[in-house]
Amino acid sequence: MKDNQNESELIKAKVVDINNHVIDFISIDYKLLAKVIHQATFLFVIEKQTFRIFCHKRSQSKQYQPGTFSTCFTGIVLESEDYRQCAKRKLIQETGLDLELTYLNSFYFESKKNKIWGQIFYTFYDGQIINFIQDPKEVEEIELMSYKEVVIREQNGEIFTPESIQALHFLNKRVLRQ
Template sequence: MTCKSKIILYFELQTNMNEHQNDSQLIKAKVVDINNHVIDFICIDYKLLSKVIHQATFLFIIEQQSLRVFCHKRSQQKQYQPGALSTCFTGIVLESEDYRQCAKRKLTQETGLELDLTYLNSFYYESKQNKIWGQIFYTFYDGQIINFIQDPKEVQDIELMSYREIIIREQNGEKFIQESMQALHFLNKRVLRQ
């Protein structure tokens, strides 16, 4: 095989590999230090992200009349805690966006809604499985939840729950994502007050 043939074959292999490469390997998340300063970017892969501090948004959708929260069951296809309940819609902040842009993207992606968001606060969360600098946003929505799920790869089911109901269900053994629970406690202190 000539040198020219080897080069052509190499480029054909690279092109073929790139065409089949997972989208999540092309999209990068922000890696931050303990003070929430961006220090790097990393492919969105749970095994990689679990080893570094990264940014994420926590978006609560609240029924204004009852102050119940739109909780959801995560899709079984999710890398991180598939099938677990979450009190809010979460998203990893991408290289090209800030926290608010991430929250808006997740709102549209997972619910199809376009609503104004209110910033609540920032917080740090760390466990054996995750290290996050998060920002909490919330919005009010009094519409129907029929056909609310836009992306079944993200969300399996949606259910309205009060703060107390969430606490009771967790105490009775239902699996809630813990970082979403921490964010919920902040929301309750300042917004729900239940």
């Protein structure tokens, strides 16, 4: 068996029912995950002074939505962790930052490609984005965008992951208020 196959079989995601109760665990394979409801985190890094958010372009090597923009850093909640632990892991993995996280809310998202119970977290950051990308297999580039910029770019045809757009609207209503 190949090493990467063995690794993906060992790492399990939580499968949940429509009420977000864990009912099973499944290997992290996006073809399998697309068929079940699973848990994920949505983590927004917000620039303190301007309230712009650190959006990023997903790597071309990603299985789900390669090369598209996301308004937040996302992660699938693993068998051994809760939502907050997942958000913290993804923040460190994708940005190298270890910051305090604030919980915003939970939401359900469903499309043809994804069924997710998600929790939204956010943090403020006032540093530079130089050398911010820790793993080019995850993140291709990072851009600071205001809520309005994201909306305009999406209206003009730029593709963002749909679940990150839904999460962004929640963030805007309660935190950004743009």
